[in-house]
Ligand SMILES: Nc1ncnc2c1ncn2[C@@H]1O[C@H](COP(=O)(O)OP(=O)(O)OP(=O)(O)O)[C@@H](O)[C@H]1O
């Protein structure tokens with residue numbers, strides 16, 4: 066059994082040093098150095114195809130670096146998988162999937178262990194079974210999913226599924242959350258609610274969070290730092306230093322303007338979105354700027 | 356009480372009818388083999404439905420036909436053909452689905468191609484036999500009343516081995532089935548599990564073919580699981596219901612076929628289908644009654 070009382074390490078939860086990844090003969094990003102400290106809430110931003118999901122896969126150990134070094138919870142990537150809560154990108158369950166939300170959450174607790182989840186109905190076995198059930202209950206309550214945890218997961222709405230999946234990621238009491246666009250497909254109030262939920266988990270359980278997002282605004286009140294990926298490079302720092310006209314213009318290599326609305330929301334203007342003509346644009350921008 | 360197997364008569368006394376059934380060794384073997392196979396294919400089918408691999412299961416059942424005809428052609432027991440071809444088919448499908456970025460349409464396209472080739476091979480073997488394969492019926496619909504003690508033993512060992520594998524793999528297999536990305540990230544060997552499960556599926560199809568014939572395998576592999584999963588989303592009750600349906604349908608079908616001139620597979624498939632239709636209709640009815648205005652999702656801690 067994992068330690069019930071989690072000791073938080075003092076070293077970084079995730080650290081990349083001069084890291085690079087090649088996929089299909091192309092360098093997705095290179096010379097990336099970043100870190101997520103213990104208990105920190107860091108957002109990973111960038112346009113489509115900039116390599117955000119790729120970075121999470123590196124941290125999970127399912128993708129190898131082509132250069133540089135990565136360490137996760139003080140170990141090599143892939144060696145700490147039981148201490149990571151992972152939420153992959155855009156994952157809707159088929160409407161016909163006949164398992165309850167509760168069962169999906171439970172898989173996050175002991176789904177990787179061999180054998181049937183049956184225990185002797187007496188003694189230690191029973192006590193452990195009850196403890197496991199209580200942890201699943203607690204995780205469901207934390208994300209506010211009590212109302213639909215008994216329903217078949219395929220029948221839950223996208224936002225309800227998202228909450229159950231966050232519960233699945235947190236039920237194993239991870240030390241690091243890797244959340245790939247958890248705000249995707251949620252309406253604005255729910256984006257705010259899920260952002261607040263993750264921030265609250267980060268604060269109350271001390272879990273370090275690396276959260277991929279397209280829009281930084283719902284996260285603004287909670288973020289310690291952001292990592293911004295563009296053109297195969299990354300910049301890292303506090304929001305007010307990274308999401309500025311100067312930094313983003315330098316990063317993208319073409320004029321980008323950051324406007325601040327009166328309510329504090331940030332609007333990025335001129336940010337190149339479609340990733341397909343990455344290199345063309347690169348040349349263009351040089352023609353423009355230079 | 357002198358029953359005549361050549362001229363069985365169904366009476367009103369159910370106990371007497373059942374008594375007549377179990378008076379014959381071939382019937383006892385059929386009921387035993389039926390129950391063994393029903394339990395095995397129910398359990399395997401339950402996972403298959405959850406994994407959405409019914410198409411792979413269907414293709415494997417198509418493999419049983421060339422398997423049976425090849426074995427007949429070679430003068431070997433039909434069961435050998437079932438196991439050899441379904442086993443090989445499972446490994447091939449496992450290979451096909453093995454690419455890193457597996458898409459569902461890609462997988463079904465290659466499995467479908469494979470299925471066509473398998474069927475063609477089956478008919479080739481049948482025609483090679485010279486068109487005098489008198490028992491094409493039993494190749495297609497099984498020969499449950501001709502099961503020997505030895506076959507019962509073989510089926511029992513295959514079923515025991517398959518169920519043991521399923522029990523050991525239970526949780527990781529479930530995890531990898533419904534949530535492969537997260538399971539993989541947690542260190543579950545998703546690829547290996549998929550290959551092992553296909554092999555077990557191949558064994559289940561081969562075993563079921565001997566009861567229902569290759570054409571009606573789904574009566575025991577798919578329908579009990581699909582019905583049970585319609586009734587409940589709770590894993591344990593739904594598994595229990597699947598087993599119950601499988602064994603119930605098999606015994607009922609075998610019993611009725613004893614008193615009729617039609618093959619057991621026909622009754623097993625018909626009863627199984629009727630059960631599924633009933634369950635779906637019931638679910639639709641209940642669903643209509645349960646439908647209620649959608650309540651908005653609770654939103655806590657909204658930040659304006
Ligand atoms: N298996 C692969 N083989 C080749 N190229 C790949 C592979 N996986 C991803 N890529 C490429 O790597 C780049 C980064 O992909 P990634 O999924 O990390 O982007 P992302 O930042 O998460 O984008 P999005 O916002 O759309 O999710 C893309 O250009 C993508 O086409």
Ligand SMILES: [Mg+2]
Pocket residue numbers: 117118119154245
């Ligand atoms: Mg992505």
